[in-house]
Amino acid sequence: MSLFKREIPLVLTFFFGFAMIVGYYLDVPVFIGDGLDFLQSTSVALANFALPLGAFTLMLHHGRLVQRKTPGKWPFSLMFLVLFPIISAIGIIYGSTSSSYSWIYTTITSPARGAIVALPAFYIASAAYRAIRVRSKEAGVMLLMSVLVILGNISLGELIWPGFTELRNWILTVPSTGSSRAITISLGVGSVFYGLRVLLGREKIGFLGGGE
Amino acid sequence: MIYSEGRLWGLIVIITSMVLTYYFIGQAKKGNVRQIRHISGLDALDEAVGRAAEMGRPVHFTAGAASMISADATQMMAGFAVLDYLIGKTTEKGVRIITSIARADTLPIAEDIVRTAFAKSAHPENFDEKDLVYHGEREAYRAGILGLIHRENVGANILMGSFYAESIVFGEAGANVGAMQIAGTANIHQMPFLISTCDYCLLGEELFAAGAFLSGDQEQISTISGQDVIKVISVVLVIVGALLSTAGIDILSNILGM
Numbered sequence: 001m002s003l004f005k006r007e008i009p010l011v012l013t014f015f016f017g018f019a020m021i022v023g024y025y026l027d028v029p030v031f032i033g034d035g036l037d038f039l040q041s042t043s044v045a046l047a048n049f050a051l052p053l054g055a056f057t058l059m060l061h062h063g064r065l066v067q068r069k070t071p072g073k074w075p076f077s078l079m080f081l082v083l084f085p086i087i088s089a090i091g092i093i094y095g096s097t098s099s100s101y102s103w104i105y106t107t108i109t110s111p112a113r114g115a116i117v118a119l120p121a122f123y124i125a126s127a128a129y130r131a132i133r134v135r136s137k138e139a140g141v142m143l144l145m146s147v148l149v150i151l152g153n154i155s156l157g158e159l160i161w162p163g164f165t166e167l168r169n170w171i172l173t174v175p176s177t178g179s180s181r182a183i184t185i186s187l188g189v190g191s192v193f194y195g196l197r198v199l200l201g202r203e204k205i206g207f208l209g210g211g212e
Numbered sequence: 213m214i215y216s217e218g219r220l221w222g223l224i225v226i227i228t229s230m231v232l233t234y235y236f237i238g239q240a241k242k243g244n245v246r247q248i249r250h251i252s253g254l255d256a257l258d259e260a261v262g263r264a265a266e267m268g269r270p271v272h273f274t275a276g277a278a279s280m281i282s283a284d285a286t287q288m289m290a291g292f293a294v295l296d297y298l299i300g301k302t303t304e305k306g307v308r309i310i311t312s313i314a315r316a317d318t319l320p321i322a323e324d325i326v327r328t329a330f331a332k333s334a335h336p337e338n339f340d341e342k343d344l345v346y347h348g349e350r351e352a353y354r355a356g357i358l359g360l361i362h363r364e365n366v367g368a369n370i371l372m373g374s375f376y377a378e379s380i381v382f383g384e385a386g387a388n389v390g391a392m393q394i395a396g397t398a399n400i401h402q403m404p405f406l407i408s409t410c411d412y413c414l415l416g417e418e419l420f421a422a423g424a425f426l427s428g429d430q431e432q433i434s435t436i437s438g439q440d441v442i443k444v445i446s447v448v449l450v451i452v453g454a455l456l457s458t459a460g461i462d463i464l465s466n467i468l469g470m
Contacts, residue, residue, distance in 0.1 A: 025223040027216050047281045047317050054316030061346075116351035119358070120377055123384040124405075130387065131408030180400055183416045185450075187398050189442045190417020191286055192226065193435055196233050198289070202432055203423050205296045205325060206289035 010201045017199040059084070145171055220470045225442065232438030240434035248436050253394050253412035254425055257294070260368035260392045261301045269367030269391075270308040272360065273298055274382070276373030276397070277314035277353055280321070284374035286420070287398045288318065291373035292325050293423030294396075298370060299329035303338050310343045310364060314353040319346050354378040361385040371395040371410070372419060375402045383409025396422065 016039060022028065023036035062077035070077075090100050132143045151157030152168020197203045215223055236246065264271045275291035278284035295311060302309040313322050323344055330339035347356030358381055361369060369386035371379070372395065379395070379402040386393045387409050395406040396414030407413045414422065417439060424432035453464045 021226060025216060025219050025226065027214055043281050047279065051316065054319070058346075113351045116355050117377075119354070120380050123380045127380055127384055127387075127405060127408045131404075183400055183403070185446050186416035186443060187400070187420075189229075189439050189446065190420035191398065192229050192442075193233065193417075193439045194286055194290060194420035194423075196229055197424070197432065197435055198286075200233070202237075202435065203289070203293070204427055204429070204432075205293040205423060 006201075014199055014201070017195075055084075055088075145175075218469060221468050229438060229442060232441055233435050236434040236438050237431045240431045245430045246434050246437040248421075248425070248433055251414065251418050251421065251425060253396060253414045253418065254294075254422055256392075256394055256412045257298060257370070257426075258301060260370065260394055261298065261305055261307055263392050264302075264367030265305040265307045267367045270310050270364050271298065271302055271368040271370065272310045272312065272357075272364070272366040272386075272391075273370045274312040274314075274357060274373070275318075275322070276371075276375045277349060277378065278318075278374035279315050280317040282374075284399070287374040290419050290422055291396070292322065293426060294370065294372045295322075296325055296329045297426040299326065300333050303330065303333035303335045306335070306338075307367075308338075308340075308343065310345060310360065310366070312353070312357050312360065313344065313346045314349055316346070354381050357382055358385050361389055361391070365389055366391045369393045369410075371397070371406065372414070372422065373397065374399055375406070380405040380409065386410070 019039070020036060023033060028036075059081065062080045065077040066074045066081060068074070087101075087104055090098070090104065094100050128146075131139075132146055133139065148164065149168050149171055151160065152164040152166075152171075157164040157168075194203070198206060239246070261271060273295050275288045275295065276284070278288045280288075299309055301307075311322060311326055313319050323341075326344050327339065330336050345356070345360065347353045354377075357378070360366075361382070362385065366386065366389060369382065369391040371382055371393070375382070375395075375397045376399065379397065379399075383393060383395065383406055393410035394412045394414075395410040396419040397403060397406060398416075398419055403413065403415065421436050421439075424436055427433075449464070449468075453468075456462070456464050
């Protein structure tokens with residue numbers, strides 16, 4: 001079991017992982033480059049194999065919830081069991097650009113998605129209040145910077161003092177960009193070493209599951 | 213030219229990183245174990261589980277919404293190492309842990325990690341497949357976890373992986389129910405939201421170091437010392453580059469652009 005679960009996947013990961021590194025950094029002959037492009041597109045195709053499996057598992061899962069009449073869940077599962085095959089059939093038969101499929105999308109899917117997408121607007125307001133409470137010197141600096149950036153963004157700020165816009169631009173392009181680049185560098189270095197640990201099989205938990 | 217134009221220094225960094233990885237693993241094998249600083253967010257995981265146990269509330273974990281074939285999959289994998297550790301701790305303390313998954317291609321891997329972690333834990337019989345929740349992508353994931361956090365009244369909310377616009381929703385939902393929250397992501401645009409809503413947030417490469425740090429495996433931990441060498445070189449290059457650019461000399465940027 002370990003051979004199929006660990007050794008063979010690790011050898012394949014090592015081989016293909018380093019092949020991709022070589023293809024990206026070295027000036028390889030065209031046929032090798034084409035082979036690596038093929039590998040990349042194959043990975044997308046392989047991942048799509050999970051879709052029919054996922055659809056089947058979902059039907060089974062919701063079927064069980066309806067069968068057991070699980071409180072608070074079965075009406076939604078029933079809705080799923082009815083709507084999923086209908087919408088899929090319309091999409092497969094008439095195509096995803098057809099008027100019937102577009103009607104479902106614009107009248108049902110889109111408003112429902114819009115409602116969820118709008119949620120962060122309210123949460124950002126309460127998170128901003130949580131973030132700018134002055135509990136330490138650092139939070140005080142953050143509050144000051146936030147106020148300056150807000151004043152630089154709104155027309156009232158420019159009325160109070162025209163320099164707010166320039167100050168806002170300086171805050172965003174110098175201290176803010178500088179600190180985010182420091183994080184970017186550390187992220188880059190960290191991900192390179194993490195990738196190497198994965199390729200060498202040193203990360204025990206990850207894409208191979210939970211290990212031995 | 214044997215290297216692709218503009219990628220020479222990337223290649224040099226990769227080769228140097230490989231050499232350093234092997235060197236520090238070799239050193240660890242000889243018993244020269246490097247000490248790395250403690251990461252407060254990871255140290256706080258035990259506290260979060262303990263608090264959830266005291267309150268009699270479950271722990272919630274999610275590793276983000278990345279796909280297995282995206283570049284962000286590494287963040288999710290790093291997050292799963294935290295999940296493995298958390299399951300060990302929660303079973304030890306008799307706390308229920310709920311794991312939320314967003315993508316179909318991630319589900320089998322997450323299931324294997326959860327099953328294996330329970331199997332090697334103190335109470336493997338506590339594994340309940342209903343606590344591994346598949347929400348679906350985007351809005352379904354966002355709405356699903358939002359509801360779950362409130363319905364289950366989670367005592368600890370652990371967010372480790374690749375997050376997008378949902379980070380603020382999860383963070384605020386957790387804060388609203390009074391959960392202790394620990395987050396970690398490599399998505400810079402989401403860090404401010406997680407920092408402002410969570411008690412602890414892993415910054416920069418700390419998420420990628422989590423697996424090595426929590427495993428306690430000295431060979432893995434030693435490789436993190438290699439990262440520090442590259443970071444020191446980067447800092448020196450940044451300072452020298454800034455001074456040279458200010459003086460109007462762009463030799464360093466020309467060399468690094470090769």
